[in-house]
Amino acid sequence: MGTVSDVAAHTHDGIDWATRLTTMRRGDELDADTNRAVARRLVRALPDHPTVVDVGSGAGGMGVAFAEALAARGGGTVVLVDAVPELLDAATTATRAAAAHETAADHAVRVRPVLADLATERPADIAGPAHLVWASGVVHHLPDERRMVADLVAALAPGGWLALREGGLTTRFLPWDLGVGEPGLADRLAHARAEWFVRMRESMPGAVRLPVGWNVVLAEAGLAEVTSFSNLVDRPAPATQAVREWAVDQLRWLADVGGDRLHPADRHTLTRLLDPADPAYLALRDDVFLLSATTVYVGRKP
Numbered sequence: 001m002g003t004v005s006d007v008a009a010h011t012h013d014g015i016d017w018a019t020r021l022t023t024m025r026r027g028d029e030l031d032a033d034t035n036r037a038v039a040r041r042l043v044r045a046l047p048d049h050p051t052v053v054d055v056g057s058g059a060g061g062m063g064v065a066f067a068e069a070l071a072a073r074g075g076g077t078v079v080l081v082d083a084v085p086e087l088l089d090a091a092t093t094a095t096r097a098a099a100a101h102e103t104a105a106d107h108a109v110r111v112r113p114v115l116a117d118l119a120t121e122r123p124a125d126i127a128g129p130a131h132l133v134w135a136s137g138v139v140h141h142l143p144d145e146r147r148m149v150a151d152l153v154a155a156l157a158p159g160g161w162l163a164l165r166e167g168g169l170t171t172r173f174l175p176w177d178l179g180v181g182e183p184g185l186a187d188r189l190a191h192a193r194a195e196w197f198v199r200m201r202e203s204m205p206g207a208v209r210l211p212v213g214w215n216v217v218l219a220e221a222g223l224a225e226v227t228s229f230s231n232l233v234d235r236p237a238p239a240t241q242a243v244r245e246w247a248v249d250q251l252r253w254l255a256d257v258g259g260d261r262l263h264p265a266d267r268h269t270l271t272r273l274l275d276p277a278d279p280a281y282l283a284l285r286d287d288v289f290l291l292s293a294t295t296v297y298v299g300r301k302p
């Protein structure tokens with residue numbers, strides 16, 4: 001399927017991120033309201049004309065949200081860091097468009113892209129000092145997560161904030177019984193994905209286990225005022241076309257990472273659900289939805 005490659009082109013996780021651009025854009029579209037709320041909340045605590053660094057910026061959903069939030073409070077700089085050129089280009093284009101759209105002349109938002117592998121280049125050297133470092137779903141793709149967090153803290157100006165979006169609840173989007181194959185497919189997919197995740201981390205050269213939760217990691221990295229908050233994304237059924245397309249992408253990804261860990265009967269069910277010519281095609285269903293909860297861990301550099 002080309003989603004998970006044998007050889008990582010730019011990163012350390014074996015994932016071919018460039019092929020995920022369309023999926024990531026769809027996710028950003030569905031998360032836009034949540035992203036806006038998170039960005040507004042985080043920039044509220046920053047000084048005037050701050051620098052916000054978004055590491056592992058993906059398709060640019062939060063870059064856009066930060067550009068809008070900064071424009072609304074007098075401007076600043078958004079630095080986008082990613083190892084994958086196709087994603088960094090997409091994030092830069094989207095964030096610059098948001099900055100241009102929202103910005104009055106005296107509220108300018110600058111956008112600076114930085115192409116870099118976070119495992120080999122220190123954020124402090126390429127993107128600091130920052131008043132806010134935002135890292136969503138990226139630290140767990142680095143071999144040594146504790147070291148990565150320490151590197152992100154090093155990129156903060158004194159008094160600056162680190163915000164990690166990690167964890168939360170498993171995203172749900174399928175009814176319990178699809179009427180095709182055995183009931184409970186969503187749980188078996190989640191189980192297979194969890195196993196894949198363990199192997200994905202183990203197989204990174206230089207991988208180090210992280211035997212504690214993120215609040216402990218932030219506190220150990222020297223941050224104060226460590227806390228977390230969570231956001232719900234709730235797109236009920238019957239879902240919009242955007243949710244249906246996202247659900248097909250998501251199911252394809254879960255089928256891909258689940259691979260041989262899934263029972264052949266479930267793999268057969270997935271083939272049917274993912275076939276646009278099959279009456280069981282997922283996007284035709286009126287009972288697909290999107291329900292997810294994401295957690296943001298924050299801490300302040302003394």
Ligand SMILES: C[S@@+](CC[C@H](N)C(=O)[O-])C[C@H]1O[C@@H](n2cnc3c(N)ncnc32)[C@H](O)[C@@H]1O
Binds near residue numbers: 017081082135
């Ligand atoms: C799960 S995506 C998260 C994207 C975005 N932050 C979000 O929350 O939607 C992980 C991102 O981290 C980037 N990434 C993974 N490993 C990286 C590395 N070693 N250096 C820089 N970026 C990396 C990927 O290219 C991708 O954009």
